Amino acid sequence: MKKQAKEHTDDSCKKARLAIQDTLDVVGGKWKLVLISILRNGKRKFNELSREAGISPRILSKELQELEINGLVRRNVCNTKPVTVEYELTTYSKSLSEVILSMHKWGLAHRRKIMRD
Amino acid sequence: MKKQAKEHTDDSCKKARLAIQDTLDVVGGKWKLVLISILRNGKRKFNELSREAGISPRILSKELQELEINGLVRRNVCNTKPVTVEYELTTYSKSLSEVILSMHKWGLAHRRKIMRD
DNA sequence: AATAGTAGTTACATAAATGATACTAACATG
DNA sequence: CATGTTAGTATCATTTATGTAACTACTATT
Numbered sequence: 001m002k003k004q005a006k007e008h009t010d011d012s013c014k015k016a017r018l019a020i021q022d023t024l025d026v027v028g029g030k031w032k033l034v035l036i037s038i039l040r041n042g043k044r045k046f047n048e049l050s051r052e053a054g055i056s057p058r059i060l061s062k063e064l065q066e067l068e069i070n071g072l073v074r075r076n077v078c079n080t081k082p083v084t085v086e087y088e089l090t091t092y093s094k095s096l097s098e099v100i101l102s103m104h105k106w107g108l109a110h111r112r113k114i115m116r117d
Numbered sequence: 118m119k120k121q122a123k124e125h126t127d128d129s130c131k132k133a134r135l136a137i138q139d140t141l142d143v144v145g146g147k148w149k150l151v152l153i154s155i156l157r158n159g160k161r162k163f164n165e166l167s168r169e170a171g172i173s174p175r176i177l178s179k180e181l182q183e184l185e186i187n188g189l190v191r192r193n194v195c196n197t198k199p200v201t202v203e204y205e206l207t208t209y210s211k212s213l214s215e216v217i218l219s220m221h222k223w224g225l226a227h228r229r230k231i232m233r234d
Numbered sequence: 235a236a237t238a239g240t241a242g243t244t245a246c247a248t249a250a251a252t253g254a255t256a257c258t259a260a261c262a263t264g
Numbered sequence: 265c266a267t268g269t270t271a272g273t274a275t276c277a278t279t280t281a282t283g284t285a286a287c288t289a290c291t292a293t294t
Binding site for chain 2: 285
Binding site: 040104106 | 139154222225
C-alpha cells in the first residue's frame with residue numbers, strides 16, 4: 001500500500017473514532033457548550049452561572065470541574081467579603097473555536113434543511 | 118448598535134447554543150458517529166453493522182432510524198432470498214465533513230495536550 | 235412440517251445523566 | 265448571637281440512555 005495515501009484500515013478508523021469520541025466527551029452533554037458559550041461573554045461567578053444557565057449547583061459544580069480538568073476553564077478564588085469564585089475561559093479554550101464554529105454552522109444549515117423537507 | 122458588528126446579545130447567543138445543540142443531538146451520543154464512520158467504508162447490512170459496531174439490534178435500529186430521519190443515512194431493502202437491508206450514507210451526510218474533521222483534529226491535539234500536562 | 239437466515243421488535247433490567255431540595259462551611263454584619 | 269451571602273456538597277428522585285434476551289414476520293431450504 002502506498003505510504004502517502006489516505007489509509008482506511010480498521011486501525012486508523014478506530015483511532016479516528018477515538019479522537020472524535022474524546023472531543024464529544026469534553027464538549028458533549030447538555031451543559032458544557034452552554035457554559036463555554038456564556039463564559040465567552042466574560043468571567044462569571046458561580047451563582048451567576050447557575051442563574052444564567054438555569055443549572056442546579058450540583059451539576060454546575062461537576063461540569064465546571066470537568067472543564068477545568070480539561071484546561072478549558074480557570075477557577076479563581078477572590079478575596080472578597082463573602083468569598084466569591086470567578087470562572088473564566090482559558091486561552092487554550094480558543095482552540096475549540098473551529099469545532100464550535102463548524103457545529104454552529106452545520107446546526108443552522110441542518111435546521112433549515114429539515115424545515116424544507 | 119452597529120449593524121455589521123458581531124452581536125453578542127442574549128438572543129443571538131441563545132440561537133447559537135440552539136444550533137450547536139442541534140448538531141449534538143444529531144451526531145452526539147455513543148453510536149451515531151461510530152455508525153457514520155463505519156458507513157464511510159461503504160454500504161452495510163443490518164447484521165453487519167450490528168457485528169462491526171458491537172451494538173445490539175434494538176439500539177442499532179433506533180440509531181439508524183434517527184440517522185435516516187436526519188437525512189444522513191439511506192435505507193435500502195433488497196430483493197434477496199431472505200430479504201436484506203442495506204444502509205449507506207447519503208450525499209447530504211458529506212456536509213458533516215467539516216464538523217467531523219474539526220472534532221477529529223481537536224480530539225487528537227487535546228489528547229496530546231492532556232498527556233503533556 | 236422442521237430448520238434456518240435476515241431484520242427487526244418487545245419486554246424487561248441496568249446504568250448514566252440530570253434535577254430538586256436541603257444542607258454545610260466560612261465569613262461579615264447588625 | 266441571629267441573619268445573610270457565596271460556594272459549594274449530600275441525599276434522594278426522576279429521566280434518559282443503553283444493554284440483554286427472547287420473540288415475530290417473512291421467506292427459502294430440506
